[in-house]
Amino acid sequence: MTVLSGGDAAPGAREFRTAMAAFATGVTVVTTTAPDGERYGMTVNAFSSVSLDPLLLLVCLRADSRGLDLIDGSGVFTVNVLSEEQQDLSQWFADRRRPADSSVFEGLPVGRGATGCPVLLGAAASFDCRLHGLLGAGDHVVVTGSVVALTHRPGARPLLFHAGGYGRLAGEAAPAHPRLRVVPD
Ligand SMILES: Cc1cc2nc3c(=O)[nH]c(=O)nc-3n(C[C@H](O)[C@H](O)[C@H](O)COP(=O)(O)O)c2cc1C
Numbered sequence: 001m002t003v004l005s006g007g008d009a010a011p012g013a014r015e016f017r018t019a020m021a022a023f024a025t026g027v028t029v030v031t032t033t034a035p036d037g038e039r040y041g042m043t044v045n046a047f048s049s050v051s052l053d054p055l056l057l058l059v060c061l062r063a064d065s066r067g068l069d070l071i072d073g074s075g076v077f078t079v080n081v082l083s084e085e086q087q088d089l090s091q092w093f094a095d096r097r098r099p100a101d102s103s104v105f106e107g108l109p110v111g112r113g114a115t116g117c118p119v120l121l122g123a124a125a126s127f128d129c130r131l132h133g134l135l136g137a138g139d140h141v142v143v144t145g146s147v148v149a150l151t152h153r154p155g156a157r158p159l160l161f162h163a164g165g166y167g168r169l170a171g172e173a174a175p176a177h178p179r180l181r182v183v184p185d
Contacts, residue, residue, distance in 0.1 A: 021163045021164050022163070024160055024161070024167070025045040025046075025160070026047070026082070026159065026160060027043060027044075027045050027081075027082045027090045027158075027159045027160070027161050027166075028043070028044050028045065028059070028081050029043055029044070029080045029082060029093045029120055029123075030042055030044045030059055030061070030078070030079050030080075031118040032070050032074045032077045032078070032117050033074060033116045034070055034073060035073065035074060037102070038101055038102055039117075039118050040066065040070050040104070041093045041105070042061075042065060042066070042067040042093050043089075043090050044060075044079075045161050046059060046060035046061075047059050047079060047081075050144060055147035056132055056144055056145065056146060056147070057127060057129065057144070057145050058142055058145070059142075059143050059145075060140045060141070061141055062139060063141050064139075071131060071143060074117075074131075075130060076115035076116065076117055076131065077129050077131065077145060078118065078119055078126055078127065078128050078129065079129065079145070080119065080123040080126045081125040081127075081158065082120075082159040083123060083153070083156040084169070086123065086159055087166050089108070089120060092104075105118060108120065109122060113126060113128040113151075114128045115129065115130065115148060123156075124153055124156035124158050125151065125152045125156075127145070127147050127149075127150045128149040128150065129145025129147055130145065131145060132146045157169055
């Protein structure tokens with residue numbers, strides 16, 4: 001059924017969320033390493049490329065998220081684009097009961113990017129960034145980053161998110177060509 005919203009009634013948050021869920025996205029885990037070495041990650045699908053010259057990207061983080069505080073403090077972050085085998089990582093890094101310290105990465109294949117932030121091995125791509133800007137926008141903050149290094153696995157298939165659920169690309173899996181350039185821990 002098509003639900004129309006218009007006329008006198010302004011759309012509410014629920015309608016907005018539901019309609020936005022029509023927009024299929026990938027899923028990322030945004031990581032950072034605090035100056036004291038503590039490592040952190042959170043699941044984020046509000047991610048976009050912004051500029052080619054210079055290389056800039058953005059993520060939108062809830063204003064009250066720990067991730068925003070930590071990135072503001074460290075000045076660096078990495079966006080890990082999850083591959084279809086990494087749905088469990090999406091759920092893990094979105095779970096509010098996950099450990100608040102570095103042990104959240106225990107047992108996970110993780111390396112260190114150029115900025116020192118955690119890079120999730122097996123991700124389809126990872127973008128190492130220096131914090132470029134913070135723009136308050138309602139209950140979220142738009143975080144822009146200058147890309148200083150990246151890794152990309154051209155054969156990796158992305159994890160998708162659509163209508164509140166996870167998905168995968170249909171069809172044959174393309175051959176994987178691992179090309180990760182990270183320093184293992
Ligand atoms: C698929 C998916 C996408 C998400 N995208 C975002 C997002 O774009 N921005 C955001 O602030 N939180 C997003 N979240 C929610 C956060 O991952 C979650 O609230 C997390 O616990 C926040 O970290 P914190 O508890 O350390 O503040 C998403 C969760 C899921 C499952």
